[in-house]
Amino acid sequence: MKLYSTNDKNNIVDLKEAVLHSLPKDKGLYMPTAIKKLDDEFINNLHKYSFQEIAFKVAENLIGETIPKEDLKNIVEDSINFIAPVVTIEDKTHILELFHGPTLAFKDFGARFMARLMQYFLKDSNEKIKILVATSGDTGGAVAAGFYNIENIEVVILYPKGRVSKLQEKQLTTWGGNIKALEIDGNFDQCQALVKQAFLDPELNEKCNLSSANSINIARLIPQSFYYFEAYKQLTTDLPISFVVPSGNFGNMTAGLLAKKMGLPISKFIAATNKNDVFPKYLASGEYNPIQAYETLSNAMDIGNPSNFYRILDLYGSTWNNIKEEILGYSISDEETVETIVEVHNKLGYVLDPHTAVGYLGSKNYNHENEEKIILSTAHPIKFANEVADSINFSIPHPSSINTILKKEGHKTKLSSDFKALKDFILQ
Numbered sequence: 001m002k003l004y005s006t007n008d009k010n011n012i013v014d015l016k017e018a019v020l021h022s023l024p025k026d027k028g029l030y031m032p033t034a035i036k037k038l039d040d041e042f043i044n045n046l047h048k049y050s051f052q053e054i055a056f057k058v059a060e061n062l063i064g065e066t067i068p069k070e071d072l073k074n075i076v077e078d079s080i081n082f083i084a085p086v087v088t089i090e091d092k093t094h095i096l097e098l099f100h101g102p103t104l105a106f107k108d109f110g111a112r113f114m115a116r117l118m119q120y121f122l123k124d125s126n127e128k129i130k131i132l133v134a135t136s137g138d139t140g141g142a143v144a145a146g147f148y149n150i151e152n153i154e155v156v157i158l159y160p161k162g163r164v165s166k167l168q169e170k171q172l173t174t175w176g177g178n179i180k181a182l183e184i185d186g187n188f189d190q191c192q193a194l195v196k197q198a199f200l201d202p203e204l205n206e207k208c209n210l211s212s213a214n215s216i217n218i219a220r221l222i223p224q225s226f227y228y229f230e231a232y233k234q235l236t237t238d239l240p241i242s243f244v245v246p247s248g249n250f251g252n253m254t255a256g257l258l259a260k261k262m263g264l265p266i267s268k269f270i271a272a273t274n275k276n277d278v279f280p281k282y283l284a285s286g287e288y289n290p291i292q293a294y295e296t297l298s299n300a301m302d303i304g305n306p307s308n309f310y311r312i313l314d315l316y317g318s319t320w321n322n323i324k325e326e327i328l329g330y331s332i333s334d335e336e337t338v339e340t341i342v343e344v345h346n347k348l349g350y351v352l353d354p355h356t357a358v359g360y361l362g363s364k365n366y367n368h369e370n371e372e373k374i375i376l377s378t379a380h381p382i383k384f385a386n387e388v389a390d391s392i393n394f395s396i397p398h399p400s401s402i403n404t405i406l407k408k409e410g411h412k413t414k415l416s417s418d419f420k421a422l423k424d425f426i427l428q
């Protein structure tokens with residue numbers, strides 16, 4: 001597998017370089033030089049394959065000979081060891097539950113796969129890596145869980161003060177060992193900007209081997225394409241199938257676009273955002289205007305400058321007309337989000353988390369009678385129970401796995417949003 005930079009198609013690297021170092025020096029993003037179509041035999045017979053078998057086929061299609069078959073199989077089977085069921089909640093509306101991993105959010109797919117891929121590439125070298133990751137909530141927890149105790153890798157997590165839930169904070173701060181949690185006095189965009197600045201800092205790069213676990217790293221996107229195939233497999237229908245993706249940094253959406261490029265016959269993508277509506281506005285106007293992120297109930301999507309936007313542009317040859325042909329976008333307010341959670345619970349007996357509720361309402365706005373809509377459910381509702389507690393009058397089912405972590409004591413270091421503070425911390 002070879003990859004180029006979205007800023008320079010002649011800047012080509014192998015997968016190891018892209019995974020271990022995340023970003024090209026020209027500030028672009030890595031994209032595969034070739035995205036091959038899977039054969040029709042496979043696409044038409046998905047029901048014959050288990051989720052792990054599907055994941056391996058898709059991974060092999062993208063990664064090719066770069067990793068020997070047996071090794072890739074182990075990486076895939078080790079990472080994708082939980083289910084992704086499709087639950088039908090009403091006519092032509094289905095929820096793809098991506099929250100059955102260890103931290104109850106879809107980010108477990110990306111983080112587990114990336115950790116094992118990095119471990120594989122570091123195995124025969126003396127290299128040590130420091131991973132910097134900015135999180136709006138779920139990424140950090142999934143990355144901490146995925147990388148805990150992985151040799152030769154230290155993880156530094158930056159999260160915005162007061163903007164992650166209690167459970168999320170526990171999932172960031174209770175590991176110890178090779179996982180360090182930094183509470184930044186700022187918002188998520190500032191955390192992300194700090195991480196970007198660190199990658200461009202010559203002194204830091206000279207002294208430490210820095211990498212990222214945000215969805216700027218291609219290793220996150222590869223496993224996220226697996227479950228589009230798995231979801232498709234689970235629906236038996238003659239109607240076209242569209243996917244609704246609650247979106248923030250648009251990694252999940254980009255992975256879906258890769259799945260489509262590999263031959264999965266997806267009709268449309270519906271990008272559902274909260275108040276941070278940069279992408280729906282782009283679809284409407286053709287103009288991309290990043291903003292300072294607003295704070296919302298669906299805080300993992302509080303992103304004003306989605307980093308995968310340039311990958312989407314790249315996939316469509318930067319042609320707005322082609323993009324808006326295949327992707328629709330809707331922005332949903334917090335009031336609508338809460339109303340939706342209550343309504344869906346009362347009418348359909350299903351509990352949505354705020355991110356999935358944004359997706360559900362996005363599917364209603366799209367309102368295509370003759371299509372099946374699969375909404376990606378990105379988090380278990382318990383992760384955001386505190387945020388919605390005052391607005392709902394029912395209790396959210398409580399998976400037993402979270403009791404242990406809630407009792408643990410967390411450890412964090414508080415830093416300002418000043419780059420020097422971060423730099424000193426990393427160097428020390």
Ligand SMILES: *Cc1c(COP(=O)(O)O)cnc(C)c1O
Pocket residue numbers: 105106107137138139215246247248249250251252253300301355378379
């Ligand atoms: C990260 C996250 C999102 C947004 O995913 P992107 O790939 O950044 O668009 C949505 N919901 C939840 C719960 C998340 O953690």
